[in-house]
Each structure stands twice: as structure tokens, then as C-alpha cells.
Amino acid sequence: MRKLYFRFFFLLTALAGTTAAAQQADSSRYQLQTVNVFGKPAEVYAAGSRVVTLDSSYLSIYSGSSLAEALQTRTPLYFKTYGASGISSVSFRGTNASQTAVLWNGLNIALPTLGQSDFATLPLSGIGEVSVQHGAAAATYGSGAIGGAVLLSSPTYGRKGLSSELQQEAGSFVRYFSNGSISYRDEKVTIGTSAYHRTAENNFKYSDLSRFGAPERRQEHASQKVYGFTQDLAWHITPKTNIALHSWYTYADRNLQPAMGSAHNNAKQEDENLRLLTELTHSSRFGQSSIKVAYFKDYLKYTDNSNNSVADVHTYQLQAEQTYNQGKNWSLRGGLNLQQFQAENDGYAGEKEETRTSLFALFRYDPLDILDLSLNLRQTLVKGYNPVPTPALGFNLKFYQQQHHQLSLKGNVSGSYRIPTLNDRFWTGAGNPELKPEQGWSYEGGLRHLYVLGNELLLETEATYYHMLIDDWIQWAPSSAGTWVPSNLQKVRSRGVELSSSLSAKIGDVNLKGTAGYTYTSSEQVEAYIGEGETGKQLMYVPLHKAILSAEANYSGWSLLGNLNYTGLRYTTNSETSSLDDFLLLNLALSKKIQLRQNTLILTLRSDNATNSVYQTMAYRAMPPRGYTFSLRFIIP
């Protein structure tokens, strides 16, 4: 595999040498057919649940950002970010960082050691589409999809012939971002490669709350360097058989920003992730078959003045699926997922291995034009840690339809689970063989309203209520021996309301797009299995209120985009004794598209945190004040 990786790297450098740099960024704008027709089971087999896809024009303007920044700005997900350069972990529907699954081309990519993804190391560059599945969907996506799932796909290169893109960005706090892609497509083959590189000093000024009078200081030890590349190949071997190869490499070298008032102990983290995936799809009279084989390598090195720890995990995955459609209203998909982990970690005694097997059946039935039903079932088998079978049942009912209006009722009951991580199992002196998998039950229901006025106006409004119970929630806490150990600590109840509305309209030559969303999340412990607990109190770092608002106007090559994020008070202890103030963040971007013969040049000026708001998402980790970014993007042709 090492050899393979070098071969990719060689190919990349060769390409970069001839075309100055490679990139992709905005391929998702071209909404053309790709070979990945089997990518998203969510919409077909998750009736009654909500899947939201991030706007592609937003993704192209913010291609230099991390997934954490994009989702914080555009979705109800809350991210706890350890300063400008630090790790970023998610809380979705009141759950913890391990309880949101992250999938790339349909396969789970969470670090097997920690059982979670650091969203700060996931770039927007090199990603085709970003979708967010709200709520428990473990029957479809497997372990960890308790609060929801984030679905990433490889870029799709739509344009026929040869095309390429180059982007260069410079911004405040000594931040530089370069991005490039090149692709070729004909009747039979699509090939594309992209690469990005970003450095940032993050030497912004902040008020130091740990010193008298909160003096202004310059942030130290928060610089970062990240880069990565993707390669994608799709080949239509026959009209019915396709093969696709995807590779994704990301690297991050970060100085971890210390908390205000905590020692600056030279904490650094290096992350290197290589993900390779091959997918073979074939259509026959028995339906569609898909086989995915993947290899992931996740390397993480953390060092500080007194620690030096390395985790190196090889993951092999196989997913085989068969989809069978009967007429227009039946669809059945059965499948098998195999995961094999080989992990080396300073905390483990020797190399550890684990194999997980999942069997799943997804069933969709539309008995009437206005009614969709889905029933899913999944059983995962892990030696010593078998979760109970996970079912999901959902419906959509279009109960009112008039010329311009459509009203639907939707509902969903789903189970979810999370298998203990490799660290939970194998950490020397901590691995707890008594640990049980986490188990969740979620109930949700809602209304969706659609208003369509020809080509001029589309207004989509949705309201959802959910109620979720998560039992045997695993948490690490210090033991009486002074070491940290994982245990099934508590049972948590999370309840909430999600409201969202999106609008697109055309008024003369002006195109308008807008989204608004509000979420109320009440997440509290209802039972404690160790200690006395803090029942009835909001879990730490779960905002009760979060609202997002975005608006975009396009006119004659000009584009103005504004994103507003309001995040309410968050407690920083589970006893509600201290908290972080609510904050309001405004990001603005102005773009001008210039046509140079058949090529396009896009100039963008951005202001992030335009109102210079002082905020923290993790207590005492300073976040950047107002900053500016200028970007040039050149698209050929």
C-alpha cells in the first residue's frame, strides 16, 4: 500500500508540474450523471427522515475551509472547536462527538481508535457533495449514526473533454490556500485529480481572560499546515457495468492552540489519512449489484512536552449490496459490510485486530402515489460486543396537493447503536471487557410544505419534532486509581424541534436564494450508572438554541452571499454552573465572474466574522476576530 501511495503521489506531482497545480472545488455545480448511482440510500430507504444537502455555491466559495466551519455555518450541528487550529468535534441533536457517523462514498471513515472524526481535518476541497442525515439512521449507516450522519462523496467531473481549475487565496492572520484540479471525460471514462494546500499562522489578537484586565494578546502556537489530494476514475466497461476508483489523501500538521491560562506545552498533532476505494456496479435482470472494497490508513501523532503518542490504523472494508426493484413501487436492498481493523497504538499492548460484520436489509414500498413506506433492519456482529438488532420504520404521506402547494406528513422510528471503540477495548490498563454497546431509540415526526410558482419561486418549509433515548452512553472518566477508564455511564434523553425553510426565486435578472433554520435541543441525563449524576440538566456544550440564516443574490456575474449563525448559551459543566455566552457570527462574500473567451475568472472578497464578534465554542479557546480573504479562481474552459 505504501508503494501505491507513492505512485499516486508521483502522479500528482507530475500533474502539478505541468499544469502549475491541480484542483477541483466546484465540480458539484455540474449536475451531470455519474457512475455513482448507488451512493445515497438515505433518500430512498429512509422515508420520514430528513436529509439536507449543502448548497454547492457555498461550498465553492468556501472551498478553502474545513467541513467543521461549513457545517457550523450552514447546519444545526454544533462544533466544539479547540481554537483556530485545534480539533473540532460535533454534537448533533444533543449527542456527543462519537454519535454522529461520517461516511465517505457510503463507508464509515471515523477514526477506529477514537470512534469519531475530527472535522477540522476534513477539507471541503476534494469533496463532491456534503449531505446531512438528521437523526438516528444506524440501520442504514451502521455504528455511530445515533444523532445523525454526515455523508460525503467524491467529486464528479461533469464536463466533456479536458478541463481544469486553479484557485489561489490569501487572507488575514497569514493564511494562504491553493487549490487546483484537472479532469477529462469522454463517453467511456472520467478521470480527475485535485490537490490543495493551506497554511495559516492564526496569529490573531484576542482578549486574554486569564490575565488582569483581559489584555489584548496575540495568539501563539496555533499555526497549521494542511494539504491533500484526490484521484477519481470512472470507467463504463459496458453499458451495464461500471468501475470506479476513488482515492483521498489528507495531511494536517498543527500546533494545538492552548487554552487561555493553560500552559503552552508545545502540543502538536499530525494527522495523515489515506483512503482508497474501488467500486464495481453491474445491472442485470436481478437488479443492481454493487461491490465496494476499501483500504483506509489513519495515522495520528500527538506530542507535547511530556507525551509522544502514535496511533496507526489500517482498515479494510468490503461492502456488497444487491438492489432489486419490482415495478415502480417496490425496492429491496440486501447487503453485507465487513470491517477489519489492524491498529497499532502506544496505548495498546501490541497490535490489535478487530473484525465487524453487518448484515442489512432495506425495504421501500410505495403502496399509493402519496404514500412512501420504508423498513430497514441491520444486525452487526462483533466478538464480545454484539449490539441488538437495529430496525427503522418510516413513512411520507403527501396528504394535500393543490396547484402550488404540497403538504406532507412524515414520521420515523429508528434504533441506533455504537460499538465501543478500539481505545475503549484495548487501551492498556483501561480497556473494559464489561463495556456494552451504546443503544438508542429515536422517534420523530414532522410536516413539510412545498410552494412552487412555475420557475420563479420555490419555497420549502419543514418542521420536525424528535425524541431520542440513548442508553449505556460510554464515557471516559478518571478512576479511583487515577487512570482514565471508559464505562457505560449514563442514559440520556434528547428532545428537540427543527425548523427550516429554503427559498429560491427569480426576479427579472436577479436570482435569489435563502435558507433559514432554527433548532431547539434539550439533552439531559435521565439516569446515571456511576456516581450520582446530574439528572435533569442540559448536557455541556449542547446549545439549547441555534439559528442559521443565509441569503444569496446573483446578478449579471455578481454574487453576494451572507451567512448568519446564532448559537445560544452553552454550559461548560454538566451541572449548569458555568457557561459560554451566546454569539452571533456573520460571514460575507462578494464574487464577480468574468468571462475570458471560453474561460472563467472568479474574484471573491470574503469577510469572516464580519461583526468582529468575540466568541468561543470550547471554553477559553480564543477564536479569530474579523478577517478578510481574497480569492482568485480560474476555470478552463
Next chain:
Amino acid sequence: MRKFNYFRSLFLAVTLITSSLAFTSCDNDNDGPSGAYAEDGVFMVNEGSFGTPNGSISYYNNRSQQVQNTIFQNENDRLLGDVIQNMVIHGDRAFIVANNSNKIEVVNANTFNSLGTIEGLEMPRYFAALNEDKGYVTEIVSYNGSPGRVSVIDLNTFTVSKTIEVGVQPQQLVIAGGKVYVANSGGNTITVINSSTDAVESTITVTEGPNSLVIDRNNALWVASSGVKVGWPVSEEESSPGALSKINLASNTVTSTLTFNQNAPSPSKLTTNGNRDKLYYVFNRKVYQQDVNATTLNTMPLIDRGTYIEYGFYGLGVDPETGYIYEGKVNDFTSSSWVIRYSPTGAPVDSFRVGIAPNGFVFK
């Protein structure tokens, strides 16, 4: 930071009330120090969560029976630090060791107003003052098995005047007869430093893992050692037992070693009462008490709360005047903890909420 404002107004109210009381009582007691924390009470050292500067000091006023939390922050309008390990009052000053902030905050012990910060330390643990001019602080420096050190602090300039290499992972220290005794918890020694030369004079070998020490009324040094612990859950078979060692300070020799008959649990939090004729320590989630002249370990616990929670007795203190026993009880490291008070006979009296993870008590 809403909490700041809330506490500020609460504090203001409390100060107004207490200062008006102080005014009325001043007529009778002109010589007493003044300040919001000048009255008899106890300070609780709340460690906070590691990696977050939310360590704090709480104050319990014996007369008003009221608790005030985050008093350093209230008085100085800034955070105290990350992992508050230790606080010591010497004269009118209090020295607060912030382990993961690599500093010691110095405040007026009566008003809690900041007097300065001692910086340049590496994982400081415990502090002891020799006199008004000189103090000592143990520093782990590194967890990689290399020796820790003791820094000599000039208490007039708040700077480090000298560093002295000691054993691995030095923890508690005591000063007696001009000598500084340092428990090296990563090994099996007590380092003896001569305070007139600030050089290591000798080392005393004790049971593996000395973690806390105290001097009794007969001027004997008592050391609680953990023993060697193996595995998790700690293996009874593979671990070695902890012990209490008694050291004659005239000869620096161990005169007796009281070894525990269970291997897995460790004795810790060794402390004494006002008369220094009794020892108190935590063992197997229970509190034991014994006479300093006893030649065997007491097998009957003074406080036994049954199968107690994992982090009960995270802190242990004995009020030198009343003999009341204070327990710091940690719920988890992400929410406020409790302090539980027991009568001298070990019966629970009352409890109140403090900051996160109270690991020690300072009586005033």
C-alpha cells in the same frame, strides 16, 4: 461569561453584607485582619478539568455558614488556572499552585486580591514556605521517568532563585527543623534538602510510591506510600501493598513500616488533626484514623460509606480546631462537586456544592 456577572453581583451583595458586619464588629476586635475572607473558615481547592483553566477556590465561612465559589475570579476578574493542585497560607499571603498553568498565584489571604504570579515552573505540584522570604515548590517537570525538581522561590520578588534536582515525580513536601522533605512518588525515596544551603543532604528510602506526608506532635515524619500497582482493574495478585512509614527526623531513619494487608488499594491523603496526635488517611474508599503512637494499622474505618462512589474522598481535610472532617467528593470532572462534612466521630453533618474536583482544604 454570564456567570462572571452573576457572581460579581452576588459577590458585591455578599461583600456589602459582610463588610457591614465587619464594620459593626470592628469595635470589639480592632487588631484582626479585614477582608472578605478574613474570618474563620475553610478554603477549598478545586482542581478543575484538566486542559481547561477552570480550577477555582471556594470559601466556607464558619460563622455565616455560607459558601462562596470562584473567589479568586470574583476578586481579580480573571481566571485562576488549569489544575489547581495546592494552596498554602503563610502569614497574610496565600500561594496557589496551578499545575497545568505552570504558575503559582500569590494573593492576600484575607482579601484574595492578587499580589503577583510566580512563573517559569514546570508542572508544579505542592508549595511550602520556609519563612516570609523563601518558599519551595515541587515540580514533576516530565512524566517520562526523569527526575523532577524543587524550585526555591524568592517570596519578595516572586522569582525562582534556584532549582534542585530530586527524585521522580515529586509530590508533597514538608518543612521541619530547617529541612525540606520531598516525597518522590515515582520512586521510593524522600529527598532531604537543607534549607540553609538549598542542597540535597540525603535521601531516605521508603515503600514504593510515597504520595503524602505529615509531621506528628512527636516530630516524627509519616509517609503514605501507594505501593506498585499493576493493571486495571488493579490486580490484587500482581500489585504490591502500600504502607505508612514512620521516620525519625533526628536520624533520618525509618523506625517502622506499617504495611497494608491488601495489595490493590493505595493509602493516600495522609493528614493530621490540630494536636497532631492522630493520623487520617483514605484507603479503599474509606477514611481511617489512628493514634500516632499506634504500632499497627487500624482495621476499623472511621468513615465507611459502603461501596462508595469512585471519586469519593478526592480531598480529605481535618479542621484543626473542631476536628470536623471534610471530604471533597467528585461527581465527575465535568460538573460541580460536593464537600461533605463529618463530625470528629465520622458521622455526616452537612454538605455543600463547590467547584470542580476539590482535592484539598486550607483551614483559617
